[in-house]
Amino acid sequence: MKGIFFACILFLVTTLLLPIFILNSCDMEVPLRKSTVVEEIRESDMKIHVYNHETKKIMELYLEEYITQVVAAEMPGSFELEALKAQAVAARTYAIWRQNIYGEEGHPSHPGASVCTSHAHCQEWLSLEELTNRHGKRWVEEYLPKIEESVLSTAGVIMTYNMQPIEPLYHSTSGGKTENSEDVFASALPYLRSVSSPYEERSPVLVDQKEVSIEAFINSMRSKNRDIQINRNNIASEIRILERNQGGSIKNIQIGNKTFTGSEIRQLFELRSADFSVDVSRNHITFTTRGYGHGVGMSQWGANGMAEEGKTYKEILKHYYQGVTLSKLTSYQ
Incomplete structure (x- = not known):
């Protein structure tokens, strides 16, 4: 100035x-x-x-x-x-x-x-x-x-x-x-x-990861919506990020036969933000978040x-x- x-x-x-x-x-x-x-x-x-x-x-x-x-x-x-x-x-x-x-x-x-x-x-x-x-x-x-x-x-x-x-x-x-x-x-x-x-x-929470077992992931999703249908044998194909907001957080994500907001998934799995990616391994799902808070x-x-x-x-x-x-x-x- x-x-x-x-x-x-x-x-x-x-x-x-x-x-x-x-x-x-x-x-x-x-x-x-x-x-x-x-x-x-x-x-x-x-x-x-x-x-x-x-x-x-x-x-x-x-x-x-x-x-x-x-x-x-x-x-x-x-x-x-x-x-x-x-x-x-x-x-x-x-x-x-x-x-x-x-x-x-x-x-x-x-x-x-x-x-x-x-x-x-x-x-x-x-x-x-x-x-x-x-x-x-x-x-x-x-x-x-x-x-x-x-x-x-x-x-x-x-x-x-x-x-x-x-x-x-x-x-x-x-x-x-x-x-x-x-x-x-x-x-x-x-x-x-x-x-x-x-x-x-320099933020220590700029990037963070949280690992969840496949079993815990499915149980949590069923507790969120009892009508959800997830194929545990092909879990990677059951998760699709549909849309992101202008700031990068997830607007909609499809899991099984249901659609959720990024904020809902953030709250359910206690993630640091709704700006996340999802990686699936044999036994675990890893959420990688950017940022901390509502944004x-x-x-x-x-x-x-x-x-x-x-x-x-x-x-x-x-x-x-x-x-x-x-x-x-x-x-x-």
Whole structure:
């Protein structure tokens, strides 16, 4: 990016579209403050309710305090600062998006809180104690200050599309190209388009293999669909990939006399992605996967690769989320 866009355009969003937040469209850096997240921005920071799956209680946290622990849980602390900034903005946007949808009533799965601490349902959040137990004190001392810096330097910044917070999906590794949202989930979102993700070579989960015995494969398929018919004596001819999505994941695969989605097979055999190939030997079936996760939105390892190439967090976000605007919550002005 050759320069910084100094002019911030203030716009009011109607109560119908954004019942809680007023945003400023802004493409300028938030000044970096040199202290802990909570101490530095408490005056402007809003509070949110977070359901803790460990304690089964609802926590009231400052937004940026919550975002710090999400970034620490969701992305390796060793990643480049610009990648961590991109993750901070994505995590903050997700929290605001959920808050905007569910408000004070909270999500039906955890009433009273719009977000929770589980990565399977919302975003992963770990307390300082949990981070220390998982990584050790040395990790906390070495990486937590950098994570706090990534949050402070983007404080209040979220992504919007048509003046509304986006649903900022992200995943570990795409395998070289991300997916269109409608090819994995129900909705076609204009900012979640398939884009290249070429800098993932260092991801330890770029390629993975899982071996399943022929017997276990057939039993699993029958548990999925009891009417399936598979010739175990010629299993290689019983498996045919019919179609792939734009990002490379399998759209449809025929097994025996039935057709399944790649996502169904991924879930059934606990594969790392739906972008896989199938090889049949005498006694086993080997799934070779590319990438890790659903493949929609920002690839975290791709983001780190872009940061290593000198890209800023803004360039990273605008690559993975097409047509978005970086906006700033007005309480941070």
